[in-house]
Amino acid sequence: MPTVSSEELAAAAGVNSAKLRKDFSYLGSYGTRGVGYDVEYLVYQISRELGLTQDWPVVIVGIGNLGAALANYGGFASRGFRVAALLDADTALAGRLVAGLPVRHIDELESIVADNQVSIGVIATPAGAAQEVTDRLVAAGVTSILNFAPTVLSVPDGVDVRKVDLSIELQILAFHEQRKAGEDDRPEPDGDVPAVMPA
Amino acid sequence: MPTVSSEELAAAAGVNSAKLRKDFSYLGSYGTRGVGYDVEYLVYQISRELGLTQDWPVVIVGIGNLGAALANYGGFASRGFRVAALLDADTALAGRLVAGLPVRHIDELESIVADNQVSIGVIATPAGAAQEVTDRLVAAGVTSILNFAPTVLSVPDGVDVRKVDLSIELQILAFHEQRKAGEDDRPEPDGDVPAVMPA
DNA sequence: CCTTGTGAAAGCATTCACAGCC
DNA sequence: GGCTGTGAATGCTTTCACAAGG
Numbered sequence: 286m287p288t289v290s291s292e293e294l295a296a297a298a299g300v301n302s303a304k305l306r307k308d309f310s311y312l313g314s315y316g317t318r319g320v321g322y323d324v325e326y327l328v329y330q331i332s333r334e335l336g337l338t339q340d341w342p343v344v345i346v347g348i349g350n351l352g353a354a355l356a357n358y359g360g361f362a363s364r365g366f367r368v369a370a371l372l373d374a375d376t377a378l379a380g381r382l383v384a385g386l387p388v389r390h391i392d393e394l395e396s397i398v399a400d401n402q403v404s405i406g407v408i409a410t411p412a413g414a415a416q417e418v419t420d421r422l423v424a425a426g427v428t429s430i431l432n433f434a435p436t437v438l439s440v441p442d443g444v445d446v447r448k449v450d451l452s453i454e455l456q457i458l459a460f461h462e463q464r465k466a467g468e469d470d471r472p473e474p475d476g477d478v479p480a481v482m483p484a
Numbered sequence: 485m486p487t488v489s490s491e492e493l494a495a496a497a498g499v500n501s502a503k504l505r506k507d508f509s510y511l512g513s514y515g516t517r518g519v520g521y522d523v524e525y526l527v528y529q530i531s532r533e534l535g536l537t538q539d540w541p542v543v544i545v546g547i548g549n550l551g552a553a554l555a556n557y558g559g560f561a562s563r564g565f566r567v568a569a570l571l572d573a574d575t576a577l578a579g580r581l582v583a584g585l586p587v588r589h590i591d592e593l594e595s596i597v598a599d600n601q602v603s604i605g606v607i608a609t610p611a612g613a614a615q616e617v618t619d620r621l622v623a624a625g626v627t628s629i630l631n632f633a634p635t636v637l638s639v640p641d642g643v644d645v646r647k648v649d650l651s652i653e654l655q656i657l658a659f660h661e662q663r664k665a666g667e668d669d670r671p672e673p674d675g676d677v678p679a680v681m682p683a
Numbered sequence: 684c685c686t687t688g689t690g691a692a693a694g695c696a697t698t699c700a701c702a703g704c705c
Numbered sequence: 706g707g708c709t710g711t712g713a714a715t716g717c718t719t720t721c722a723c724a725a726g727g
Contacts, residue, residue, distance in 0.1 A: 290708065303698055303711095310710055318704045318709045335655065336662040343654070350556060354549035360634055360651040365658070404661055405654065428664065429657040435559055445660050447653045452559040454646045455542070455604065456534060458628040459564070461644050462603055463535040465627065489686065502689095502720055509688055517726045518685045 288321040342369040342401045344427075346418050347410030348378060348388050351433055355409060356384035369401040374414065391418070398425035405429045412436040419446075487520040541568040541600045543626075545617050546609030547577060547587050550632055554608060555583035568600040573613065590617070597624035604628045611635040618645075 291309070295302035309315065309322070312334050316322045332338050343361075345352050348371050355361075356371055371388045373379070378388045389397070397403065406422040408415050408430060415434035422430060429445045432438055438446050490508070494501035508514065508521070511533050515521045531537050542560075544551050547570050554560075555570055570582055573590045580587050588596070596602065605621040607614050607629060614633035621629060628644045631637055637645050 292708080301698060303700090304696085306708090306710065307697085314710070316709050319707045320705070321708065336658045337655070339658070339662065341654075341658050341661070350549045350553035354553055355650060357549060358650055360649065361654070364651055364655060366651065366654060404665075405657055407654070429661050431653055431657055443664075445657055447657055449650075449653055450559065451554060451557055451648075452563055452565065454630055454648055455540075455560070455565060455606070456536070456563060458604055458630055458644055458646055459535045459538070459540050462540070462628050463538065465642075466603075491686080500720060501686095502722090503718085505686090505688065506719080513688070515687050517687045519727070520686065 287324045288317075289324050289327075290321040291316070294322075337365045339365055341366045341405055342403045343367070343405045343407055344370045344372055344394070344397060344401075344403050344422075345407045345409060346372045346391065346394070346422070347408060347414070347434075348373040348383055349409065349411075352407075352409035353383050355407060355433075356386065366405075369403050370397045372397070374410075391421075394418075394421050395425045398422065398427060403427060405431070407431045407433070408438075409433045486523045487516070488523050488526075489520040490515070493521075536564045538564055540565045540604055541602045542566070542604045542606055543569045543571055543593070543596060543600075543602050543621075544606045544608060545571045545590065545593070545621070546607060546613070546633075547572040547582055548608065548610075551606075551608035552582050554606060554632075555585065565604075568602050569596045571596070573609075590620075593617075593620050594624045597621065597626060602626060604630070606630045606632070607637075608632045 291302045291306045295305045374391045406427040412434045432448045490501045490505045494504045570587045577587045605626040618637045631647045
């Protein structure tokens with residue numbers, strides 16, 4: 286039975302081993318004293334807790350470059366996500382195969398969501414279309430939305446929205462880059478450097 | 485002079501106004517008691533602190549769907565990022581225009597990085613190519629890397645890497661979704677629900 | 684007045700350190 | 706002996722609450 290210790294896992298993840306043990310303890314008592322954690326059992330327990338063992342049908346709306354990239358992204362299938370349909374407003378795209386799936390017209394949204402019990406929608410449309418698509422998804426029964434469009438969506442209570450801004454990570458890099466090199470010619474108001482911004 | 489109070493900003497951002505004021509205070513004392521913050525001045529100070537007022541040339545390596553989506557992403561230019569070049573190993577792609585820029589061959593990497601003083605590289609290649617591209621970028625002088633490939637990169641000290649996993653946000657939505665609906669048939673080890681996972 | 688800026692208090696998260704168990 | 710699980714201690718973040726100041 287292959288096992289792993291909290292010390293090994295912590296070193297691999299770059300965190301403190303006590304924190305890792307305490308975090309695991311919230312999920313239950315899955316280790317063996319003097320031995321460590323049974324790898325297979327641990328993987329299963331964490332997967333189940335995170336919902337990776339369930340099947341999550343999703344629809345992707347807006348099949349431009351980003352929508353196509355998401356449809357092709359290998360990480361989805363391995364984590365329980367199943368692309369139920371690709372939708373786009375452009376009738377010229379209808380029927381074209383992207384990542385092995387035919388693009389379908391946005392007017393099929395309601396029936397696809399209902400037929401596949403879709404509860405999660407991914408929006409990769411231009412900003413201008415995002416709110417309307419959101420409203421239709423919500424009306425059709427979707428209760429979680431992942432928004433890649435650069436706009437803030439309003440949704441009723443009970444619906445979760447997460448917004449992904451592809452430039453935020455770049456901004457964090459630039460922030461650190463500025464610190465590495467620049468410090469000099471930048472007019473700092475009162476000689477003191479604040480301690481803000483994430484790792 | 486248009487102003488805004490910490491109370492208004494906090495409500496808009498969904499945070500506590502005292503926290504917002506304390507955060508701002510680390511950047512300096514830019515408000516006026518009894519009045520609030522001068523909007524234009526505040527925007528400038530925050531932009532400067534985050535490095536948005538500087539010009540950041542970046543190269544994007546790997547011009548598939550994701551690379552093309554990034555090249556087209558409007559949010560970059562407005563935040564000081566300038567795409568210095570698009571690079572791909574596929575010679576068939578060379579010269580094709582993406583987002584108004586010609587795709588250039590990966591062998592031009594070194595000269596482009598040097599000529600444009602590029603310090604930030606974006607990797608949108610398949611996983612298999614990512615480490616080699618990273619090594620070349622670092623050797624050419626790049627000190628910050630944004631990695632969209634599903635692989636962990638190793639870099640020397642002094643080089644920053646940030647990894648973006650497009651499925652993590654979906655996973656967080658699925659986690660909440662599981663809570664909303666499921667709770668019932670899931671075998672919870674000891675009757676108690678842990679309090680893990682972000683907002 | 685009204686709203687900022689900030690000490691002090693309260694609330695969380697991380698780490699230490701060791702009893703408990705295999 | 707070795708490693709987990711966890712109270713207690715530490716350190717950090719957020720909020721309270723109010724003096725300072727336009």
